[in-house]
Amino acid sequence: MQPERAPLGKVFNTPFLSLDGTSVEMAALLFLFLAVIVISNANRHRQWIRRGVQVLSFMVFFYVVYSCLGVFGMIRNGLYGLTLVGSAYSESFYWLALPIVIIAVTLLHGPVFCGWICPTGSLQDVSGWIRKRLPRRPGGLSRAQMLGIGSASLGFIALLVWLGVKKKLFVEDSSLHWAAMLLLLCCLVLAGVIDDIPTRKLRIFSLAAIFLTAVSHMVVTSPVHFAFTARDDPASALTTLVILVAGTFVLRSWCRYLCPWGQFMGFLHRFSRLRILLDVSKCNRCGVCDTSCDVAAIEKGVIRLSNCQFCHACVDHCSTSALKVVDVWSVRAAKENERLQADTKPSLPSQSPSA
């Protein structure tokens, strides 16, 4: 007979599995979004609160959420949910719920999913924290950086070969291609062969690739996919490791260059209600906002909407409060109202007091 003990692996990978597919799973996520909508309005200690939310979010995704809700899976499952509309409403609702909530929250409150909730983003913030503490040499690649990224690339190739020997690899394991791309792009950016900003357009290709694979019934598992379910998915785990390591060379490199969901969020941000805007009259051009942004979405006070993750770091670091979160819908409505009033005044002379 075996001794009475729970195997460690089981404790690690099976908590709350019974919540899979239940309303508890979805309610936990909904609560997370509602909490972020409320909490992100805090003016004091906002970045600390954001860290707390990221930890909570990571726990929710790791322990409660078992559906495939990674950055690839959400696109795929959203499309799958659409195909079920009209035939299996409850299942359709289940698969569409999270993408719809994220889209709705992005339109109403900005892309807070990327900056506050996304577990892949949270992981990169961990490596980013390390990155910020490493010595940097301005204007070039230091020897330590060269050594680091060289070692990371060799380590990745070694693990890839080991995985290929141990396991038969399928299309499902193609997140490894994204991992290889990420390392390659980081190498080229650090070496100055390619530039950071134009390389971000590759996210369009990433989004297109995931969309095409989804509609052609090919499944590519998301980088953090292994953590959502109890699946044996070493390819996804290795990709996650690469994202983590790449973040120590280029901050949030996954978000910058390859995240397909990030591309979609950036597109939606153009139409969202909240936006960070610069009050030029208050700006002292200190450049703190530029350095505080992990995804370099702000340059001299001008924000690139397609890259902004709405983490509020620039707002919180601005010593003159020149950067503010503005309700552009209200501003637009007020301007429209003023224009209408201006248009209608001359046409209604009979209502004027003098008449």
Place this chain on the structure above:
Amino acid sequence: MNARTVFAAMALLLPGHALAADCEVWSQSRCDAQNQAAIELRAGQTTAPRAWSFDGSGRVWGYEPGLTIWSSPALGVAGDQPIVVAGNYDHTLYCLNAATGDVLWKFTTGGPVFAAPVFVRDSTHQMLFAASNDRIVYAIDPLLGRQIWVHAVEDFRPTLGGARLASPCVGGTGDKDDAVFVPYWIWDRSLANSEQKSGVAALSIEDGHLLWRADLGDNELTAAIFVRLQGRGVLFLGSSSGNLYAVAAKSGQVLWKKAELDCVRSPPAFVMTGQGPLLVTGSKFGTIRGLDALSGAERWQFRTGDRITGSPAILDGKQPRAFVGSYDRKLYSLGAMDGSELWHDTTRGGIFSSPALIANSSEPMVLAMAWDHMLHASDLEHGSPLFASFTGRPLWNVGGMDDSNWSSPVAGRIRGRWMAFVGSYDGTLRALPLDADERSAPELRSNLWFWLSFPIFLVPIAAIAFLLTQRERRRRPARA
């Protein structure tokens, strides 16, 4: 005096012994109450069996997969032909000639078929029963594939969310096999109704009318096994809420309920031992338990390293042995009397299937499928690996590894040759010869295409990034 006491007293007083159904007819989800999933198919057809595969995936430009085989196949004889029947995700039941792989008929239901079909064959009946997730139990003529009767376990209403019907089992409310028992789980998550319920429906074999219905809570139920124990029929089944039930086949009365178990995802196996009737069950949290079939009292338990989703299988004999696959990548053989480990065989992936036991062969073996996408055959006596065969590429999107019970292998002997029948999640039903001189060599493991695809992707992506950079650099001075 409660039902458990009455039943225990009867068991002590009445003479006779338990009779587990011999597997001459595939009347239970894994053929018999021992879940051996192996049968001799005595058909008149002279065609020798050969390896074949039936690709019904119907993969088209679209997201929804076609045929994805969830249900374990069932083997039987129709006319003079050995047949294999498997239910599928595409709502269809496929019947193929087990020797040649020719499609004999298809039967379309209103929902995905996750449950293994079962047969009944006696002097008056020759029928196939299939339970579909459209909440309907179908009785079908196995020769022609025509519907004989249907019974809906729950009447349609627009707010019904769905259903999971477990595999039926044939048994008797009396001495004769006159009923088919179907565990069901249905839910209606509309605000107005908001309920989910589970139970067992007993239907008459003759015309499908409802004999009784037993309410067993609100969680998914496993298939049931039917055993004649001390002269009366008893059904044993588990539930995902962690209960194991013994239900009287005559009335639907719950004889005992064992409530301390973890989530049970597959039916238990039954064997009569020198110490009395024994049930062996596996739980999702990795514990294999031996229980007294009369009272549900625990006799022994054995812990594996991870969850168990398949059924145990038992090899009868003086020293009965239980075989269970676990997600800890091991196939275990245990002494059924005390739960002691006899051997284990290690695979490269968690074992999700119920094993099939081929004892009556020159090379006794146990078959199991694992998440390394292989069918593994191990020596029945010592657990040494005999061979492994590739069973198809993974298909992750339709369900998690342990979200459901995937198809398990079954075995049939046709014209003296053992064949394994495997329904895979890639949508292919495969027949593999098991005899040493006939089985094909395992597919070569090649990741060549995967490696070649790296430069195919990386070079253009790097080139695009370079071109974008060059364009931006040309524009920047112009802007400045």
